[in-house]
Amino acid sequence: MNVEQVKQWMQLYQTEIEKNKDYLSQLDTDIGDGDHGNNMARGVDAVAAGLAKDNPADLAQTFKSIAMSLISKVGGASGPLYGTAFLEMAKAAKDSESDIPTLLQAAADGVAKRGGAKVGDKTMVDVWTPAAQDAKAGQLNAANIDKLVEATKPLRALKGRASYLGERSIGHLDPGAVSTGMLLKTLLQATAK
Amino acid sequence: MNVEQVKQWMQLYQTEIEKNKDYLSQLDTDIGDGDHGNNMARGVDAVAAGLAKDNPADLAQTFKSIAMSLISKVGGASGPLYGTAFLEMAKAAKDSESDIPTLLQAAADGVAKRGGAKVGDKTMVDVWTPAAQDAKAGQLNAANIDKLVEATKPLRALKGRASYLGERSIGHLDPGAVSTGMLLKTLLQATAK
Amino acid sequence: MKKILNNPSDLVPEMVAGMVASYPQYVRQIPETTAVVRNDKAFTGNHPAKVGVVSGGGSGHEPLHAGFVGLGMLTAAVAGQVFTSPTPDQIYAAIKAADQGQGVLLIVKNYSGDVMNFDMAKDLASIDDISVESIVVDDDVAVEDSLYTQGRRGVAGTVYVEKIVGAAAEAGADLKSLVKLGKAVIEQTKTIGVALHAATVPEVGHPGFELGPDEMEYGVGIHNEPGYKREKMVPSAQLAKELLDKIGQQYTGGLSGKKFAVLVNGFGATPLGEQFVFANDVLQQLTDAKATVAFTKVGNYVTSLDMTGLSLTLLQLTDDKWLDYLNAPAATIGWGDTRNER
């Protein structure tokens, strides 16, 4: 991955989030507090502004700029989680890593550690962790990502606000898993060429 | 008027108020605060309980019992007004007055003085004052009373809560005038035989 | 109508019982009434005799009035039925409980019912040789004033009158000077309210009037009395401008150069956050208008059951003593305090 690709990734993600802002908030209304779309929209706008302002030269600085924008503008649960993901990618890039599977693994580990959730808890970890494995196995594609996102539907939430619903969280997609799916699919698009 | 007649009057009035409680509150909702029916219902119940408890021997004691019940249970604007009416009748009865026109005149003067309203201000005074005159002239009958009540409709209120409505109070009956009309008509019924 | 109640007709006695049970350090109930009197040690113990200050009115405006009984504010308060003036016998009981031999001042909101019932109570007290005087609060400038009508309503500004007069009484002022002080303060107190949703009287069961999903009633009273116009919702800053303009017209020479105490008062169902947004606009516009704000309160002080909306009160501080009285200690449920141990 290079700086240009990351910038394009963020542009594609911004468009995707803006398109799906209400959808994400609706998902979060069903089993959370209804703000996930707004939170993410605030985040991607801040990322764009931050990248324009920082104009980062290398991959590590680019990821760090994104991380700082997300950490300081999103709030809620998704802010520190996505922020940590990009902060961990920044650290890996600082150690001269630039291949996608390594970066995703670092991100996924960071998210899992920050939130303390395990796969199956019906959170974004359900997408991050297996997606990083898929990437390592050369099998990260849109269809697999969609499957991971869809797989959160029948689960009962054990972390995050949705966990307060108990049984009633079953049958709904996890909003953070959905926005993570979008992040990974736009990553594929940005790095496809 | 004698004690038995007054007791019957109060019984008839209680029935009439209970029948019209919601109607009076509705009138008061249109141009006041919607409690006139409840206030009056509380009052006539208290009057019945008070008379049963006090078992007054003479006319003055009977009117005083009624006055105290109204004063201590109705509240709002109508409580002191009706209470004063009966208190003034008690005073007159103490001075050995018992004929209806004299008693009504005392009551009407008391109401006008207590509230400071003049005929035409769209209050119960619009019924009390001319009705006392009608009584003196031997012309107090249901038709005349109804006319006095109806006459409050086109007026603009200058006293009481309805006055806050200004122009918008026009076209509505004054609730206190309506309940005063009922009081006077049940008086006629109770003293007819 | 959804309300947390038992029998709606028991609302007032149960509410008063809840107040005295929750806050015995401030208030106790006067037996066989729904009136309360101070119960703090400064009052129940030995203390120099002062003028008693008594207020009251219909219920549904909590914390007004019982919530302002305590050191530095009211000596006693009487609660009538919801939106219905209390009766003279209860007011009379409160006067007797508040009297310390120096007379009693009645603070009455300007409604026919209140004025008449408090007058009758005054008559009763005069038989006992208690000197009783009354002042009538009529701060609602949304209503046209006239000698020939009921005059203006008493609304949220009442709490500042109770605070200032109460502090002066606590400081030992005599009855005559309290009447003078109270009248002077009332003269400078101006309020306008707006409603987004009318209040529902429990015994009635539906809102007093209906507003469209984007409508607002300007100049509303605290008993669902309609105001002077009904219009589409506007942003907070524009609302602040409208109300400040209206109130400013009531002061000769407008707002500029004058010193005020400001009260942003929630009507019961308006979140505190919105009240602060509105307060922000008001205070900024007052600064822009070259007015000085020396004291501010934001919150639910004079409510109207579950009405959504708020009122703005300005009190021109023509006398610096008034600011001292506003800042003086008070220990009540509604004005706030933490010193009295239960």
Place this chain on the structure above:
Amino acid sequence: MKKILNNPSDLVPEMVAGMVASYPQYVRQIPETTAVVRNDKAFTGNHPAKVGVVSGGGSGHEPLHAGFVGLGMLTAAVAGQVFTSPTPDQIYAAIKAADQGQGVLLIVKNYSGDVMNFDMAKDLASIDDISVESIVVDDDVAVEDSLYTQGRRGVAGTVYVEKIVGAAAEAGADLKSLVKLGKAVIEQTKTIGVALHAATVPEVGHPGFELGPDEMEYGVGIHNEPGYKREKMVPSAQLAKELLDKIGQQYTGGLSGKKFAVLVNGFGATPLGEQFVFANDVLQQLTDAKATVAFTKVGNYVTSLDMTGLSLTLLQLTDDKWLDYLNAPAATIGWGDTRNER
């Protein structure tokens, strides 16, 4: 949706601006944040260094948290977007403003977002060698607790934790003992809430969930989190019984013979009068259950925007010092005080 606002996305900064403009005797804004820090003379002047106490969370719960900043309670508070945890940079700014060299205690409500953001802020502060500890409030016993889940939510009981810990910090307790105190108090704090109408987040524009015209949601959270059951409205006394039973089960041996502080907390749109009716039932039933109530508060302390409903909190006073801390002086917007002149 009818709300008194300008642009909904400006709600939080405008609200914070309104708070500091209205009450400069208590709070000032930390530049470039929506966090506030104490501004009273006891804090801004020379004073012995004490442990700073910082809390915060999503907005919409006013007066929590900024309304509890002042002498004897919080040193600083951070306001996030509505119902959204604040970000680490802002929490970090509050930690720096609160630190007096004796370390800082963070009071965090148990939500993933809050826990993670406060944790990240703690990491940032550790780089500056500020000792920071945190305690997590999880008093909502409507939620089943488990080691393997998110655990219980932090709700209205937070205000008693802030009061007790704040008073202890004001009295000079060190960081370690504050952590111990806070954890012990949290352990004894149990809350359940009920909603009659859900809250409307301004940026969403409609209520978080719909209840029928005679329905009530039991065990609701302060962010429209649904509860454990939805049933027809019941009278206040029956509601009090249901909630006291549920809470009583959480104390080994039930309520009998124990000593409590009670909080009846309005969610924002519930009139104070109804809260007192409910408090009356609660206090009576506690007496009937042979429990002692040593401290009571009734009012809007931890709200949920315009939610209609209320919560009941019991705090078992296992240590008499806690009652002293509850009764200790505090000068804040929301807990109440009148001594500090502006």
